[in-house]
Amino acid sequence: MSTAARRRLMRDFKRLQEDPPAGVSGAPGENNIMVWNAVIFGPHDTPFEDGTFKLTMEFSEEYPNKPPVVKFLSKMFHPNIYADGGICLDILQNRWSPTYDVSAILTSIQSLLSDPNPNSPANSMAAQLFKENRREYEKRVKACVEQSWCDD
């Protein structure tokens, strides 16, 4: 069945393949275009470097008028990522605009990894370490990076 949301997701996929942004990739699930799997590679010169973090994106029929639900499958240690993988990012909530596509969402999440916002913490432990004990923070992040290579 072809709906506005599905047509738009096909376009998003086409754009992601033709003009792939650095360090992110994503594709719709095999039998459901409304659920995507994506991978974000940890940005260079950050403690997340070399990590391969897996995510799922669930779109509704109201996409792009409503944002998708995006969650990390890999275990993360980051001030704006909840323990269940949920992401606290303004453009995925109240500042969503229908002009964003999958590639824009993934690059925004990637830049969230390099620039956390400790003022709206989803993980208070990570936020506190990020502000007060950067070495311990980096150690915990490195542990997540190593774990991200193992889980499948």
Next chain:
Amino acid sequence: MAQANFINAGVTSTSSPRPSIFQLLASGGLHRSICPAFEHILRLLKTRHHSSQALDLLYKYCDEFWLLIDLSLESYYLKTYNALFSEHFYGLTRSFKSNQRHPILRSLLFSVILPYVKRKLDRVFESLRESVADGVPTSKILEFSRLYFVRVYPYIHMIYEGLHLFLAIAYTLGRSSYHQLSTQLAGLTLTQITTEAQSQFQERELKSRNSAQILPKIIRSFAQTLTFGLETGSFILQFFNHWQSRTEHIQMGPTSDIPDPPEIDPEISKTTCPICHGPRRTETLLSISGYVFCYVCVVKYLRQHGKCPITNFPANEDSLIRLYSQESS
């Protein structure tokens, strides 16, 4: 207690002078213009702070918020002055036949709740008319009732407005003691405030000030703040109207700051729609921000969110302009 007062005041003031139709129309006009003013203020606030979710909510349910404010304000005025705010403002008071029960409730029902229902129906009609015109699909039964409503409602509206006009004319000619539908239905007449009633109002004002109950106190102080604001506001507005009509040839400065131009996203190419990212079909311009979309895409978004998809400026379907260019077919 308040009801007994109400009836007494009605009986004692039956001999007071009959107000002129202009006084009545002016007070009715004020009554009707407060709600749109409230909506306008909300819209202005929303333009300034377009990411505030509280304001979004307030604006979305603006009719309901106004209903609550209006109910508390008017019940305070009815209890204290036997009149609506706008009527008291023009020196009028309501008098009931002594055999009528629940005068305050009747007044609220016909002067506050009835206009609210009418306003809501108007909005429903507006949105249904548009969805019929767009051919947005629904089920068979819904489709039928929608069409039926859209055909019948204009007649109901015509009868409603026609009755108002008829009553106003009948009142002017002295054939009717009611000048509008709400007073006719509530079975009350409006009269000028007499000095006798004036002193009674002051007594009641004092009494309510000295009462110890908390909730009425909150409502009263809220109503008084609003009253003060509206009264000063109305005077200032009248004064400015007068002043501006005298100095119309003098150019006034802009009353609000012009918002910054939105950042143009380089992703938005010359031929694709920013929402569906496909080639634009039925090119439509959103005049508030200047962006061009597919008609279907932008209408769907505006109905859900009531703002520009790119700049978040508040917008509705009225600011859409269909583009006819030679390049697009």
